[in-house]
Amino acid sequence: MGSMRKNWFHSLPNEALHAEFLQDVSKLLLKEAVFAGTQRKNPVVRFHDPDHLYDLLNLTPTEKPATHTELLKAICDTINFSVKTGHPYFINQLFSSQRDGLGCAPKLVMFASEDAHYSVHKMAALLGLGEQNVCSVQTDKTGRMDSLYLESQVQRIIATGAVPFMVVATAGTTVLGAFDPLPAIADVCTKYNLWFHVDAAWGGGLLFSRTHHHKLIGLDRADSVVWNPHKLLAAPQQCSMLLVRHPNIIKACHACNATYLFQKDKFYDVSIDFGDKYLQCGRRADVFKFWFMWKAKGSIGFEEHVNALMDCASYITTSLRQRPSFKLVLEPEFINVCFWYIPQSLQGLQEQPDFNEKLHKIAPRMKELMMRKGSMMISYQPLQSLPNFFRFVVQNSGVTHQDVDYFLDELDRLGADL
Ligand SMILES: Cc1ncc(COP(=O)(O)O)c(C=O)c1O
Structure with a gap:
């Protein structure tokens, strides 16, 4: 080295x-x-x-x-x-399911925090579970799922005669970057015999960092984990993994045994023909990108990358604090640094009844200005009752402290006259 x-x-x-x-x-x-x-x-x-x-x-x-x-x-x-x-001379597969369905199931209910990714609701709709059968679990003031509230909701659902079946915990929420308390959620899942899924799409990359991987303690108790190297680890889109603890369960759920594609009488061991395990049929092997990057950078390279991103987030946080027009939404736990830009015209007016309404309009206006100018792009969003705020999420470990200074100076320039 x-x-x-x-x-x-x-x-x-x-x-x-x-x-x-x-x-x-x-x-x-x-x-x-x-x-x-x-x-x-x-x-x-x-x-x-x-x-x-x-x-x-x-x-x-x-x-x-x-x-x-x-x-x-x-x-x-x-x-x-x-x-x-x-x-x-390749004239093979073209490269260019369970039986009873939900009809015989009781009313099934799953749980996810109110800050979980919208894909949880989309999945419930697509699978026919129904979006209203996703029970939204309160978060605490740092955006983490409240595990006591979770347990109370599981008991409430059981009392209605419905059947709780799964909890989706998030390791790195999309907006605030919060890590749900995995061990406490795992305990609830064990107690009520629920499938424990962890959405580590965003935060999973922390596993590479010996300094920061403690945020994922409890991940090893999950029944399934989703992890997207195309997010934190900057693998090229798309590269998303679903890791499941139970051998053969994916095959049991998805395999259709179409004999015209997945012949069992091949001359080699067909147990390594994975095609029938997947929901889709003809897709490329996205994991190659991750494997190749891992080879190129080594575990150490990913660790340095992740540590550099965390350092950058902490530099952004310190710098924001020193500027009067910036206000943190909360103390960042991860790479997501969430803040309001408060232009001079609004400073000191926090107590006025229409302050939040006015603040809500600032971030979209600044986003418009930065995009029209082409100087940078930073995303913004509202969350629950909070007015629009910026979310600074650096995934590129090549971003320097000078770049951060540029971002903040530019925000000051764009917001000065609002
Ligand atoms: C926490 C979390 N889960 C899941 C997703 C969905 O990711 P994708 O559609 O890239 O797999 C996102 C995307 O932002 C996310 O932040």
Whole structure:
């Protein structure tokens, strides 16, 4: 590590470090995948038994980053051992479910905090559970699910004769970046025999940081976890994982055993044909991006990236406090730094009855100004009864303290006359 350049882990392209590598990757893709991979004289697949392939591809992630030569070899091997679906002799699957349904189920109710992602409600609607059967659990003043309230709601639902079946906890809420108390929620799930799902889409990347991974204590008790490396770890969109504790349950839920696609009488071990496990049929292997990044950065690289983001959030917080026009919504726990911009015209007027109404209009107006000027983009939103506020969420570890100063100066410039 000693000989490594400073900031080598930043999620920003650096011409001196990356230009030659990207040119080499492009050349390799063109040569091996596009041209060699589609020539009739070359094989459609270089078949190896899956166990052997595991060794050949050197799949296990490492602590330290791989060298460019090793990364090029990893890409070359991946191409080499992949089925060449663009080959003219590839005439296979096209690359371009449970029986009773809810009809025989009692009324099923699930629980999620009032700050959980909207996808929980969408999922309930799509599955036919009904959005009104998502019980919204109160949060405390830091945005964390109140586990005592959760238990009281579970008891209330049982008393109505309905059946609670799942709690969705969030590790890193979308707006405030709060971490629900996973151990206490896990205890409720164990007590009432509920499925414990953790939405760690945003916060899951903290697992890489030895300084910050304590926020995810209790994650190991989950029945299922969703984690999106395309968020905190800055993997290219889209790269989302669902990890499930119970072996075979996904297959049992989803497999349709369509014999015209998932033949059982193949010459190799069909238990590693995963296609039928998924909801969709023809999709690419998004996990490759994560695996390749992990190889390139090593666990250490992801750790440095995450720590740099947390440091940046703490710098933003300290800087905001020193500026009279900025007011924190709450003490940040994660990368989400939420704040109001209070222009001079509104300062000192907090007690006036229409203060919140006026403040609510400031962030959208400033967003419009920044977008029309093209100087930067920062998102804003209301939350529960709070008027619109900005949410500063840095996912790019290449953002420097000077960049933060620029953001705050620019906000001051845009908001000065409002
Ligand atoms: C906490 C949380 N869960 C889930 C999602 C949905 O993510 P995606 O649609 O990218 O999988 C988001 C997106 O912002 C999120 O913040």
